[in-house]
Amino acid sequence: MMILRSSPPSPFGRKVEIAASIVGLRGEIEVVTADPIDPNDPLRRQNPLGKIPVLILEDETAVFDSRVIIEYFDMRAGGNVLIPSEPHARLETLTASALADGILDAAILQIYEQRFRAPEGRSQKWLSYQAEKVARGLAAFAAGPPTGRRDAAHIGLACVLGYLDLRFAGAWRAEHPSLVAWLDSFAAEVPAFEVTRAQKR
């Protein structure tokens, strides 16, 4: 068995679980919840950055971050499944995946602002700077969402939208009805999306 250190609300962990399902590897992975804030969690030995997800292979190799884990699943599945092999398509999928990850980073930094700081220490300038990245990124995806076979770019966008539902009350839905339809279609085709939905805490 492989071990996935993750946490249910993590959008990056969710990406990995969905990717594993698509390539048929989910049954070979035990998910062990990790707490990135707890210094005693072995996570920091598995990934010095203390970030989730980390995939521990059968030979104990630790693989991170989520993009690398997804590329590993793709290699293990023989390639050209989650990431296209053809150079032009590959570049498009990788750039769209980077855009999705960047939106998630900017969304998470807004959440950390609440977790790490008292209200009087929060910076509206910083929060706006990050919120604008999310808004521009969503607008770009709305203008040109991933199409064709479900790959890493689709997984990335689906987990962005799922995270905005979880932590930002789905405010994106009113602005981008085309992405609502896109996500409904993704969820209908990829059952792992609903299976990995986290409960709001």
Added chain:
Amino acid sequence: MMILRSSPPSPFGRKVEIAASIVGLRGEIEVVTADPIDPNDPLRRQNPLGKIPVLILEDETAVFDSRVIIEYFDMRAGGNVLIPSEPHARLETLTASALADGILDAAILQIYEQRFRAPEGRSQKWLSYQAEKVARGLAAFAAGPPTGRRDAAHIGLACVLGYLDLRFAGAWRAEHPSLVAWLDSFAAEVPAFEVTRAQKR
């Protein structure tokens, strides 16, 4: 010509410039300085995240982030140059590259704390949380630095150390003499490292 939107102090932009030099593409790239803070810089149309670096290809395709650009250079060079093709070696290089990028992200968040916040709004808890990621990441690299042919992992670590020299007064040097020797060796073999050294402002 390709266009690289970057900025001299950016460690992610430096990675890309060094990678371009190693594969012999540096002469086909014009570097055009970008200002991520300026809303009128076309950067935000080239990358909705407003982050550097972005590579604009001859056909105007915008490629980001730095890891994707480096993979593009590797593909354009025929593969197996900056990122090994053999699966085990590839996984090792990709994970080490992710570790380097994660150290950079944690270092940059400490710098942003000064740029975006007045002294009374800074969080020691947040700064320590990020500083510990940098410290653990460096310790991991000191315990097992990239060896063999100069690839994306080497470039990543070199740009981490260069950024810590630029912004953190090289405090890592006293703690990790083995990495000082490693960086000297990298710089001796890869002239682009010194060529891309930013001046402290």
